[in-house]
Amino acid sequence: MRVDLGHVGHRYADGPLLFHDLTASLMPGHVYALTGPSGAGKSTLLGIIAGWTTPAEGRVARQGIDSMRWIFQNPHGVAQRTAIDHVSLPLLARGLPRREAEEQARTLMDRFNLTRVADRRFAELSGGEAQRLMLARAFAAQPSLMLVDEPTAQLDMHTAATVSESLSRIARNDTIVVVSTHDPNTRDACTDIIDLKNYQ
Numbered sequence: 001m002r003v004d005l006g007h008v009g010h011r012y013a014d015g016p017l018l019f020h021d022l023t024a025s026l027m028p029g030h031v032y033a034l035t036g037p038s039g040a041g042k043s044t045l046l047g048i049i050a051g052w053t054t055p056a057e058g059r060v061a062r063q064g065i066d067s068m069r070w071i072f073q074n075p076h077g078v079a080q081r082t083a084i085d086h087v088s089l090p091l092l093a094r095g096l097p098r099r100e101a102e103e104q105a106r107t108l109m110d111r112f113n114l115t116r117v118a119d120r121r122f123a124e125l126s127g128g129e130a131q132r133l134m135l136a137r138a139f140a141a142q143p144s145l146m147l148v149d150e151p152t153a154q155l156d157m158h159t160a161a162t163v164s165e166s167l168s169r170i171a172r173n174d175t176i177v178v179v180s181t182h183d184p185n186t187r188d189a190c191t192d193i194i195d196l197k198n199y200q
C-alpha cells in the first residue's frame with residue numbers, strides 16, 4: 001500500500017504555479033503533515049493525493065489503496081445520536097455483530113480520549129470532542145488512505161492541542177494519513193512533514 005508522487009506540480013487554468021517538482025512516497029504507518037503558507041495549495045494537494053484532481057505536472061501512482069476517508073475542519077455528525085453510535089456504525093457496516101462493534105468502538109474511542117463522552121449525544125460534544133470523534137469514526141472504517149484537512153482550524157488553542165495529541169497516536173501500519181495544517185502543534189504531532197514552501 002503506497003502513494004507515489006513523481007515531480008508533481010499544479011496550477012488552476014491560467015493561474016500561477018502553486019507548487020512544482022514534488023516527489024514523495026506516502027507509506028502506511030506514517031502521519032504526514034502538509035504545511036505551507038495560506039494559498040500554497042495544501043487542500044489542492046490533498047485532492048491530488050485522493051485522485052480527485054489531476055495534477056498539471058507529474059504523476060501519481062496508487063498501490064493497494066481501496067478505501068479513503070476525508071475529515072474536514074467542521075465535524076459533521078448526527079445531532080441526536082450518541083458518540084459511540086458514530087463509531088459503531090462503520091463497524092456494523094463491515095458486518096460485525098452489535099456487541100463486538102460496540103466493544104471495538106469503545107477501544108477506539110479510548111485511544112482518542114473519548115471514553116467519558118461515549119454515551120453522550122453528538123449535539124452535546126465540545127468542538128474538540130466532536131473532531132476527535134470524526135477521527136475515531138474514520139479509523140473504524142479502516143481506510144487505506146485518510147485525508148485530514150485543517151482539523152484544528154475552528155478550535156481554540158487548548159482544544160486544538162487535544163486533537164493534535166490524538167493525531168500523534170494514530171499512526172497505523174495499514175493506513176496512510178495525510179493532514180493539511182497551519183497549526184505548529186499539529187505539525188509536530190505528525191511523523192513526517194511535507195512543506196510546500198520547498199516546492200514553490
Ligand SMILES: Nc1ncnc2c1ncn2[C@@H]1O[C@H](COP(=O)(O)OP(=O)(O)OP(=O)(O)O)[C@@H](O)[C@H]1O
Nearest residue numbers: 012015018036037038039040041042043044045180
Ligand atoms: N477549483 C479551483 N479553481 C481555481 N483556483 C482554485 C481552485 N481551488 C483553489 N484555487 C486557488 O488555488 C490556490 C491554492 O488553494 P488551496 O486551497 O489548495 O490552498 P491552501 O494551501 O489549502 O490554502 P489555505 O491554507 O488558505 O486553506 C488558492 O489561490 C485558491 O484560490
